[in-house]
């Protein structure tokens with residue numbers, strides 16, 4: 001059982017809650033307790049990054065960092081100015097975990113396993129005196145007139161307990177119970193929708209190329225006009241909505257459709273619009289990445305002159321263009337792959353260039369999630385003081401991590417927001433100079 005009165009109670013032992021608890025306890029916040037409804041704290045850290053945990057990203061400037069958050073964005077600049085990727089690297093190093101940067105900027109523990117991150121967080125919590133209670137859920141929370149919170153907990157075995165906490169941190173991730181608790185305490189909620197998923201192209205002949213990776217491609221997703229009500233807290237006007245989203249980067253063709261970093265980034269930024277359009281859209285793929293029309297004409301011209309006697313199937317206009325894709329585009333344009341380069345007509349060349357620059361696909365739905373998955377939506381940022389993560393509506397309540405309407409693209413940005421928001425909440429709680437709890441008795 002927990003004591004009847006505690007200084008700080010954190011609901012949720014995910015990365016955001018653990019960071020908030022450790023930061024508060026290390027900064028002298030008094031007794032800090034963390035509740036975790038499951039038997040396994042930090043479960044998502046364990047399964048993250050394919051079991052390696054992509055802890056953060058080598059994006060050191062807060063002004064650039066905010067660009068990786070489809071929800072959150074510029075509003076997070078102040079918070080990241082106080083604790084961003086460089087601070088996470090330093091924090092973990094000070095607690096005994098060295099992070100190593102990969103060529104694409106992602107940072108992983110040197111041990112290359114997520115358990116190393118979990119060990120460091122659990123050890124830091126223990127060393128700071130944080131008390132972790134597993135198999136205990138926070139069920140109800142009520143703000144008291146005299147300050148502090150009356151809370152109702154439930155253990156896995158079914159026993160209930162009431163207690164008082166002077167400060168409450170909600171760090172419940174995308175779990176519906178956390179959203180209900182935030183609503184009980186007066187917050188509104190931006191409805192949750194999935195983010196960071198792949199796209200389905202059911203029945204498309206492109207799926208025959210499953211396993212093909214192309215880097216870079218340029219993507220444009222086009223969504224038909226929708227009459228969709230604006231989500232609360234987004235500040236967007238109601239009315240018809242026709243949207244386009246663009247991304248560039250590596251793409252992977254799969255058995256069901258398209259995946260890879262460029263698609264995950266695209267679906268993160270388009271998460272709400274795609275949801276409103278029932279995941280139906282048109283996708284244009286520029287398979288050349290950055291090549292202009294005149295550069296393509298030059299490549300084709302060179303091939304016609306220098307490889308005139310070769311068959312199209314045996315010579316691609318430029319060597320980096322994958323063979324399987326080239327053959328597929330020849331077939332798609334109805335051009336005989338045995339045709340010699342010298343015999344390629346101007347019209348056929350234009351058709352191939354058009355396909356290379358703008359192949360159109362019908363998105364038929366959402367594919368499985370990528371390696372990372374997050375929920376867009378949650379408590380609107382306007383209801384939270386982002387310097388302290390304290391609620392503007394309910395004094396003494398702090399909200400951190402995925403419970404907020406913040407989500408990042410793939411690459412370590414989601415954990416970064418957890419470290420930043422958790423650390424800021426912990427510092428603010430300690431700085432509030434908690435006095436011994438005087439609250440009402442049960």
Ligand SMILES: Cc1cc2nc3c(=O)[nH]c(=O)nc-3n(C[C@H](O)[C@H](O)[C@H](O)COP(=O)(O)OP(=O)(O)OC[C@H]3O[C@@H](n4cnc5c(N)ncnc54)[C@H](O)[C@@H]3O)c2cc1C
Nearest residue numbers: 012014015016037048049054138173175401402412414415
């Ligand atoms: C498969 C996968 C891989 C990922 N990989 C990465 C990655 O490599 N890098 C990255 O940046 N992001 C990654 N993410 C995203 C990242 O895991 C989340 O953004 C992050 O875990 C959110 O942290 P959080 O602390 O807000 O919530 P969570 O991690 O969800 O933790 C919330 C905790 O609160 C508990 N809880 C809920 N309600 C209650 C309650 N009422 N009382 C008590 N406890 C409660 C839950 O059981 C949970 O343990 C990945 C996500 C998935 C699903």
